[in-house]
Amino acid sequence: MITDILTYFKNKKWFRDRIEHIEEIPPRHARYTTEDVKLPQPLSRYLKEHHIKLYTHQYEALKHVRNNENVIITTPTASGKTLSFTLPVLEDLTNNKQDTALYIYPTKALANDQLKSLLNIDKEYDLEIYPEKYDGDTPKSKRPEIKRKSRLVITNPYELHLILPWHKQWQRFFENIKYIIIDEAHQYRGVFGSNMAFLIRRLKRICKYYGSNPQFIISTATLANPVEFSEKLTGLKFKIVDNNGSPSGKKYFMFFNPYALESKKKPSIHQDTLKLFNTYLKNDLQTICFEISRKMAEVIALRAKDRLKSEKPELCNKITAYRAGYTVDERKKIEDDLKSGKIKGIVTTNALELGINIGSLDSVIISGYPGTLISTWQQAGRAGRRNQESIITMLAFENPLDQYFMKHPEVFFNKTHEHAIIDLNNQQILRGHLKCAAYEIPLKLGEIESFGFDDEGIVIDEISDLETEGIVKYKDNQWVYNDIELLKQDKSPNFEVNLSDVRSEPYKVFNDHKFLEEMSEKQAFREAHENAVLIHNGETYLVRKLDIQERRVYVKKKNLNYYTQALKEVDVKLLKKEKEENIGDIKLSYGSLNVTEKYDRYNTITFSKISSSKKLNLPPLNFKTKGFWFTIPYDIRQHLEETLVTSEKFKDVFMGCLQGVENVMLSVAPFHVMCDTYDLGGVTKNMHEDTLNATIFIYDGFEGGVGLTNKAYKLFKDIVKMSYELVRDCDCDNGCPACIYSSQQQSDDKHLNKEGTLIILKHLYEIISNN
Template identity: 30%
Template sequence: MSGARAAAAGVGGTPAPRPHDAGADGGPTPGGPTPGSPASPGTATARDRDSDALAPALERVLADGRRRDRLRHVEQLPARPGVRVDWPAWADPEVVAALERGTRGLPWRHQAVAAEHVWAGRSVVLSAGTASGKSLAFQLPVLTALRRTAEATGRGATALYLSPTKALAADQEARLRALRLPGLEAATYDGDTPPEVRRWIRSHAQLVLTNVDMLHRSVLPGHEHWSSFLRRLRYVVVDECHSYRGVFGCHASAVLRRLRRLAARYGADPVFVLASATVAEPATTARRLTGVDVVAVTEDASQRPAVSVALWEPPLRTLPPAAAVPPPDPQDPWAPVDLPAQEPPVEEARDQRRTATAEAADLLADLVVGGVRALAFVRSRTGAESVAAGARRRLAEVSPELAQQVAAYRGGYLPEERRELEEALRSGRVRGLATTRALELGVDVAGLDAVLVAGWPGTRASFWQQIGRAGRRGSPALGVFVSRDDPLDTYLVNHPEALFGVPVEAAVLDPDNPYVLAPHLCAAAQELPLTEPDLELFGPAAAEVVELLVGRGMLRRRSTGWYWTRRDRAVDLTDLRGAGGTVRIVEAGTARVLGTVDVASADSTVHRGAVHVHQGRSYVVDELDLEEQLAVVHPETPEHTTHARSDSDVRVLAVDGTRRAGPVTLSSGVVEVTSQVTGFLRRRVGTGQVLGEEPLDLPQRRLRTRAVWWTLEPSAADAALADSTDPDDPRPPSHRLPGALHAAEHAAIGLLPLLATCDRWDLGGLSTALHPDTGLPTVFVHDAVPGGAGFSDRGHDRLVPWLRATVEAVRSCPCASGCPACVQSPKCGNGNEPLDKAGAVAVLDVVLAALGSPRSAAHGVPAVPAA
C-alpha cells in the first residue's frame, strides 16, 4: 500500500482529526527561537518520541509504521502567550479602526514600540518571529502620516515599500486595499506594471510598493519624472531585510545609497523602517544595508501556537548495478520522483538513501489526504515540479479530486500563473503546494497546518522562515526537515544541537565590494554628477573605485564633479541578482513562453538536448541561443535525464594572507575561475544508468572572485594516505591523492554553509595534486559570484571548526566508498570522479592536526558553534 493509501485508511479506518484551535492563551514560535535564545524545552529524540504528544499532522504521517525509524528528532517549540498594549495616542482613528478589523485586537507590544520609534523620526529595524505582525508596526505610523499630511497640504507625504520579491509586494498591496482607507492611493510598481499605469503612479500614488530592481533600472535613472514623489519622500520600508545578503545585498546597499542621495537632492531625508523574522545582529545588518543609524527592536510579544519540528531522514535501499535494473515501475512508491540530475547516482551496487523529493512527495500526499493544508519547500525548480507530480500521482490512487488540490509554484512562471496559485492557496482550492523559496517570505498564506522542507535551504534564517509558514491559524503546527543525501543535511539531521537553540547566521554583506560598487558609481554619476561628499556616502572604497573608472574612460572629472562619459545607460552595466539577465524558454510550434532561467545557469540547464520540466510536463531543448537569450523546446517524455559535464580552472591573482603550520599552508585572496560546460550525460530514469555522453560547444566563462585554499606537502599527504590504505586497494598513495583531495573539497563545500550565510550553490571549488601557482597539492573553495561575497573569507577565519565538522561528517557516514551524504556533489562537473573517501579523512586529519586540532575521538566532535 502506498503512503497515501495508508494515510487514507487512518487509525481504526477513519481519517485523523483536524488540528484543534489553540485557545486564547496558545501562541507559537514557527519563526524559531529568538536569535541567541537557548533551545526550547520539550525536546524529543527518536528514542523517546513515543512518550511525547506529537502534533496531529505528525501522528498522521507516522501512522504508516514503516516510517517511524525515519524520525531522528522532534523539537517541541511551546505555545507562547502574547502581550498586548493600547494603541498610541497619535494614531489616526480611521487607520486604527482598519487595522483592528484585520488583527481583531490591540497591537502586540513590539509593534507599538517599533511604531513609536518610526513616528518619532528614528530609523528602526524590527526583528521578530514569522507571523508576529511586523507589517502593522510600519503600517500604523506610515499610513497615519500619509493621511494627515494629505489632509493638511492636499498632496502630502509619500512612502516607498521595498520587498525582495514581486509576490510579497503584491500581497502587501492586497492587504492595504483590504483596509479600505479613504483617500489612500497605494500601488505596485514593478516589471509587470503597464506603461500607462506607471505614469499614473508617478503622479498620484502616495505609497509605492516596488523592489530595488525597479529603483535601480527605472525610478532612479528617471528621477526627474519622480521629482514630486521624491521631494515628499518621508518613509522607506525595507521588508524581509535578511534577504539582502551576499552580492545581492551589496547591490541593494548601493541602490539605497543612490536613493538617499537623490532624495537629498530634492530636499528629503526619509526614515528607514526595516523588518525581518530571521536576522542576526539586526542593527549592524541594517546600518550596513542602508548607511544610516538605526534602533533595533528585537522583542517578539506576539501570541503563537505550539510547533513540533521533526528531523526526518529518508530510508536506505540497496541498489544493484545500474545495468542490471529494468526501467522503474511508475506505480512503485519507491521509484524516485525527482530528477537524478539533481543527485546523480553512482554506477555500482550500494546502499542509497531515498531522495528527499520522493519522500516529500509521499508526505505531502498523506497530509492532503488527511485534510492538512501544507507547503513543501524544495530547493530547485525541477524538484518542486517533481514533488507536485509525485504527490498528485499518489493522490490519484485515492481520489482524482484530491490530486487536483496539489500544485507547484516557482520562479519562472508567468505573473498571472503566480497570482492564480497564490489565491488558490489562500482560498483552500489548493491544499498542498510544492514551492521553491518563492513563497518563503512574508506572503500571507494563512491557514497552513504543516510545512515540509525538502533539503537544507542553505541557512538557518531560511529554515526558520520556511517553518514559520505553518501555524498561522493558532492550531498546533508541524514542520518537517527532510534531509537529502548531502553532507550538511546528514550532519544537521543527526546533530540537532547545531540547529536548535543557536542564533541564525550573521548576514554576509560587503558594501565596499569594488565589482559591485563600480557600476553603481557610474549609474549615480549619470543620475547626477558625483561630488566629494557623495563618495563619503558610498563608503571608504568609493574614492579608489572612482579613480579606476576615470582611468578606464567611464567617468570624467570636471570642477563640479565626476560625469558619466557614454551615451548608453549606466544601469545596464549590472544585474542586481547577479544572473546577467534571463533566458526565455519557448515552445516550438506555438511560440508559447513557458518560463525563464538565469543566464548564469542556462549553459548547464537548457543546453541543446537538455530535459526541462514545466508544471509536470517534460520538454527537450532543441536550441539554446545565448545571444538572443532564448531556448527553444518541444514536448517529449524521454526515458532519460540529462546531467551537464564541465571543466574548470583556478588561477591565483593576489594573496591577502598566508598562515604556515607544519606541512600545511592556509591562504586567502583573489582568484580567476575559468569554467566551460563541455557536454552532458544521458542517464536512465530511476536507475541512473549512463546511456551516453554528448559534446557541447559552449563559451568559456571567467569569474574573478575570492577564495580560501590550503596546500599540503606531498610527503605528509603520502604518509597519511599510506596509513589509510585499504588492503584491497593496491594503488600507491600518489595515485590516491587526486581522489582524496577531490573528496575533501566536495565535503568542505557541503559543510561551509554551516558557518557562512550561503549554500553550496553559492560556492565553487577545485582540487589538484599539483597546482601551477602553488607547486603543491591544493584545495580551493571560492565564492561563485563576481568579486566575492565574503563566504570563503568566513571559511578562512573559521577554518578549524569548518574542517572539524567536515571530517566528522565524512568519517561518520556509514557508506563504504563515498556517497552524496558525504563526498559526492550534485554539481560536480567531473561526474564525481575520482573520489577517495578514506583518503579525504586522512588528508583532513593532517590539516587539522597541523592547525592545532587533532583528529577527534570516537565519540565525535563538539557541535559547530553558530556563525
C-alpha cells in the same frame, strides 16, 4: 490531533524507521504593550474594530520610528512585522498630508498582497494616502496619476532601478519622501544584495537632491548579523527590534529520512513526500508542502488527487499546486481559498515562502533542505495558529548537508542563523552603479565615498578608470555621464546593469522564436551547451545551438528520458595574498585569485547511470575573484601513503582523497555563509605552483568576489568540523552522494576515496581543535 498522528507514526514501521528526530518547540505566549499608544483617531478606530492589540515588538518599532531612528525588525514569520512598519508610516501620512513613503518588495506577488490591505485601510478610514503599485505590470494610462497623486508607492528593485533615471517625473514624491521600507530584506544577499546596496545609495542621492532625508525601516527574517547587514545595505545606523512578543502554539519539528534504510527498491524523497502529504490530509490537517521545483509541485499535487480518488474522493477538489507562472487572479483565488479553509492541501515552490498572507496552517512539509536556515524557518513558520499545535516535517535528500542534519539535529536547532553577505568592494558591480549614478545626477567628489561602506580606495579608482575611458567627464567640479555611443542610441546605462548577476549581459534561451528564459554565462556553459538537456517549467528541451557571440541559446522541445551533466577542469593562480594565519601545520590564506574554468566534456545519464561521455568545445571562462586556500601538512600525505592499501597509483589516490575533502567543504560551506552551492567553486592541487604544497582552494564563483569566502575564511574551523563529522557519520562504505561525492556534480569522481578523505579530515579536525 497532532499527538494522535505522532502516535500513529510511532506504531507504523514504515514511518517509524524513517523518522530520525522529533524536536518539540514549546508554545510562546503573547506579550502586549501596556503603553498608551496614542495614534491618530482613524488608526485607533482601525485597531479597535479589527480587535488588534499591539505586541511589545510592534510598539518598540513604533517608538524608534517616532524618535526619527532607522529600524531593522527581525522577528519570525507570522509575528506581525507588516503592522510593525506600516503603523508608523500610516501615522505620519495621516498627520502630514504631503509626506510620501516607498515600499520595496523583492517580488511582485508580495507587492500585490501588501497593496490590497493598504487599499482597504485607506478607503475604509478615508486616509487619502492613495497607495498604488508601480512596476512593469502597471498600465501606462495609470502611471501619470500615480506620480501625481499617490503618497505610498509599492515597487520592486528591478523597477526602481529603471525609475531612477526618470526622477524628475517623480519630483513631488521625492521631495516629500519620509520613509523607505525594505521588506523581506534577507533576500538581498550575495550578488543581488550587493547590487541592492548600491541601488539604495543611488536612491538616497536622488532624495538628497530633492531636499529629503528619509528614514529606513527594514524587515527581515532572523539573521546572524542584522545590524551589520542593515548598515551595509543602506550605509546608515540602525536600531534593532528582535524581542518577539507574538504568540505561537506548540510545534513538533520532525526529521524524516527516506535514505535511512538500505532497500532493494531505490528510496525516493518524492514518493515519501506524497505519502506524508496524503496521510496528513486524511487526518484533517490543512497542509502546505514545499517542493524544490515547479514540475514536482505539479506532479505531487496531481498524484495526491489520483491516490485519494478511491480513499477520500471529497478531498480531491481541495488540493492544488501553486507556483510562479500562474496568473495574478489564479494566485489570488488560491490564497483566499487557503485562508478560508476551502483548500486543505497545497503543493508549492518557495513562491509561498515569503510573507504572502495565507493564514496559519496545521502542517508544513519541506521536501529537501531549502539551502538556508532562513528559508527553512520561513517555510516552517507557515504552520501553527496562535495557540494550536502544529507539525513540520523536513525530508532529506541524499546529499551531504541534508544527511548531516539527519544525524546532527542539535546543530540545526541550536545554530544561530546565517550571515547575510553584502560586499561593497566588487569592482564590477560598483562600476555599473557609478555609471548609473552619474547618468542620473552628476557625481561630486564629496559624495562618492558613500558608495564604499568599507572600501579601500576602490571607488575613486573606478571613477578614474571611467574618466580615462571617456565614460564620464570631469567638469565644474563633478563627473558627468559622457558615454557618447549609448547617448546616441538614447539608452541609459541602467539597461546594462543586471541586479542578479555581476557580468551584466545574460544569455537568452529561445524555442524556435519563442523566448523562454535568461541565464548567466556560467549557467549557459553548464546547462545549455550543445546537446544538453535543458529543463524549463517541468518540460525538457534539447539544446541545438549555443551562440556565444550573440549570447543566445536555441532549443527544441523534446520528451527525453535522460539528462546531461557538464564536467569542468579548473585552474587557479594566486594574484594577491591579503590575509594569512597558521593553524598548527595548516597554512590558511585569503586573497585575490585568477580562476579559469573549462567545461571540457559532459555525461549523459539514464536512470542514474552514465550512458555516454562526450567532449565539449567551449572556450574557457576566465575571471578574477576572491577565495581562501589551505595547505595539507606533509605528515598527513605520509600517513596516507603508509595506511591506504590500493592497487592504484598513490598520486591518483591522494588526489581522490583531496577531491573528497574539497567536495565535502563545498557542500557544507553554504550552511555557514548563506549562499547557493553554485555561488562557490573549488579546485584541488596535489602540488600548486604558488604554495609548493598540496592545496585546496574555495573561491567565490563571481567576477570580483562578493564576500562569501571572506566570511568562510573566518569560519574555517566550523567548516572543517562539520565536514569531518559528516563523512565520519555516513553509513556508506566507499563514499556516496550523502558524503564525499560532488554536490555540484561537475568534477570527475572516479578516484574518490572515502577512507583517505576521512583520514585527512580527522587530522585537520585534530589540528584545529588543539590550536
